[in-house]
Amino acid sequence: MFEIVTARGVHMRIAIVGGGFAGLAAAQLAEEVTADVRLFDKGSYSGERRGAWGEMVWDYSQLPLERDVPGYVREATTGIFVGHDGKTAINVPDGVILNRGELEKHWVGTLERTEIVEDATVDQGEFRRLAEESDLLVDATGQFPISRRFTDLSYDVACPTLSGRIEADFSHLYPEPRALAYENYFLWIVPQSPAEATVGLGCREQKSPEKLYADMRRLLTELDIEPPARETLYSGTDVSNGLRSLSHCTYELNDCTVHIAGDAIGLANRLTGFGMVHAAQSGRTAVRAFVQQESYKRRLVCQNFWTKVVTGAASPIHASIGLEGIASLAKSDIEYQESFEPQQPGDIVSAVRKFI
Ligand SMILES: Cc1cc2nc3c(=O)[nH]c(=O)nc-3n(C[C@H](O)[C@H](O)[C@H](O)COP(=O)(O)OP(=O)(O)OC[C@H]3O[C@@H](n4cnc5c(N)ncnc54)[C@H](O)[C@@H]3O)c2cc1C
Structure with missing residues (x-):
């Protein structure tokens, strides 16, 4: 159970737009702190929800989910990169292959206190209205988020x-x-x-x-x-280009706090199977930071610093560092995620020293 450390909570109204990994994780945590949670998705959880995207997670332990649930297909702790400079195997700590449509269907079914609104495309007007009715609005709308209508978020490389x-x-x-x-x-x-x-x-x-x-x-x-x-x-x-700035991850709309989570804030890292992990982590962080009255941006920067470095640094030098280099950067991302949740800028600096 999530520990409430502020007076906020009991009557808090939380609306989440987008019900992928970021939105589901946000709802999962939100319903532990308030009975007033609504989750809107433009699609439906029945049938072939997503078809298939990538379905490889390199560290399942980072997801707030049980094992052996529907959609958990099997373990896969070795991934192979193949390219012009050879073949590189990378061992991952807790790799799992998923069937994402099935997993999301299962996950939404575990949300007992969240009002799920399916087949609901939230447009600009509806988003404003939700802001009027909510204390926290989580934008988890994925690659081309609705928040681009309200912020300077840039979507340059896709x-x-x-x-x-x-x-x-x-x-x-x-x-x-x-x-x-x-x-x-x-x-x-x-x-x-x-x-x-x-x-x-x-x-x-x-x-x-x-x-x-x-x-x-x-x-x-x-x-x-x-x-x-x-x-x-x-x-x-x-759109995992690493260029989207975390400085736009939060804003105010009609006196409501909006936190942007997951792909919407550009947390995917194209080197590793971490898009879903980062989405789920940021969804939880979006809720947690609000409830605990902490800076969402600061928590995201701490959690995702290494991913941003890896993605940002590796893209331009991709050709020159080769597969070995990419694999070791990806591995560093895993180790960083595993060993570390930095709280202070000094922690980040020492992490950089450790890994570079
Ligand atoms: C082809 C491909 C392969 C990938 N492979 C992997 C992989 O192997 N491993 C990995 O970890 N990551 C992978 N990724 C990245 C991963 O898919 C994303 O990082 C992750 O899905 C982000 O989750 P999210 O919840 O932020 O967004 P999404 O999963 O995109 O969810 C957004 C949700 O918002 C809903 N929505 C959007 N707009 C609206 C609106 N206006 N109103 C209401 N609802 C709305 C959508 O219906 C959707 O359900 C891959 C990505 C792609 C494109």
Whole structure:
């Protein structure tokens, strides 16, 4: 149970817009501190909620979830990077392959005191109205968040992606997840079983889904994998560019505090399977910081400093440090997350000394 350390709490009204990992984690914590929690999502938790995105988490212990729940597929503690400078295996402490749609469906079902409003696209006007009715509004709307209407948040770099869960022969790759780096692409293959995998292609330049699909077909064929039909794939965007500033993570709207969490504030780290972990952590932090009257920005900076460094530093020097370098940076991210929750700027400085 979350410990309430301020007088806030009992009558607090919390609204959360966006019910992915960030929003669900925010709701999970919020309902421990108040009975007035509402979660809005433009989609629905029934059926094929998400199809498939990436579904690899490198440190499941960082998620506020039990093991062996629906959507927890299996352990996978080794990931393999493959690129022009060779093959690098990276061992991760608590890697798990997920079925994300199933996991989110399960997670939302565990929320007992949250009012869940599905199929509800919150627009600018509705967001303002929610702010009038709430003490805390969490914007967890993902890659192109609603808060871009209200802040200077910048969305400069975004990579188009194409992904899906496909059935084909993956026995030659099973069980390790693979990330394959090409000059302009990254392809990941996450086998759920020898006969099924989540496959995704991201591109470093703007390309239409059709062009991306043609490239995906070519790359999969080279790997002896039968390419999926176009209609089984989802177009997406990965905005984990590390350039979005945490200084916009909070603002006031109609006397309501708005905290932005997850991809909405750019916490994904494209080097590692940490997007979902960072989303869940920031969702909780968004609620916790408000309840405890702490600075949300400060907590986020402390929690995510290393991720920002890794993402920001590695992107431009990606080609020169090679896979070994990327793998060791990614590993540092894991170790940093595992060992450390810095509270003071001095802690951050000593962490940098330790890892660089
Ligand atoms: C192709 C791809 C592969 C990836 N692979 C991995 C991986 O293997 N491991 C990993 O950890 N991370 C991975 N990531 C990153 C990860 O998906 C994200 O970091 C994570 O989903 C962020 O969670 P979130 O809750 O912030 O946002 P999301 O999961 O995007 O959730 C946002 C939610 O908000 C809802 N929403 C949006 N707008 C509105 C609105 N106006 N009104 C109401 N609801 C709204 C959406 O329906 C959605 O449910 C991948 C990303 C992509 C694109």
